[in-house]
């Protein structure tokens with residue numbers, strides 16, 4: 001093998017590499033094009049978030065987000081500092097006031113339709129939600145839909161109300177509270193920072 005052959009091979013190898021790189025770049029730009037077409041047109045539905053404050057000497061924290069999804073509202077909760085393995089009553093309460101150390105300032109369950117307290121499968125308060133289930137580390141992630149409430153309009157509007165986490169499980173029977181004990185976290189449901197009153201993003205919130 002002489003030097004001429006070697007360099008000829010190197011050149012052809014370099015060309016091959018160049019072609020592969022060119023094809024990859026083309027594919028990448030096509031993919032970007034498809035992605036931008038899919039994500040561009042729809043304005044986001046109304047959404048809100050509640051940042052949880054620890055109450056009753058707990059160390060509970062986290063966030064609960066809400067988004068209108070058709071006639072229902074999607075609730076996504078990430079909660080920390082719970083009792084490991086414990087089920088915790090979880091409701092929207094009628095007053096957006098978490099100022100009291102025991103969160104009693106948030107009032108009773110949000111109940112715009114004057115229903116009894118109950119599970120999602122039976123007549124229930126608009127603010128009734130499935131209990132949070134803490135894992136072995138005291139964290140709970142939940143993602144579910146609730147009905148009988150909306151975001152951003154009318155008497156069933158969740159905006160400006162408060163999310164409350166309780167110390168004990170909800171029995172879904174005791175009226176009107178579910179007998180879920182003290183209030184260990186509270187957060188006011190508000191428009192996410194950077195999103196205007198109609199839910200249009202002004203900028204992407206960084207804490208979500």
Ligand SMILES: [Cu+2]
Pocket residue numbers: 089090091092093109164166
């Ligand atoms: Cu409650």
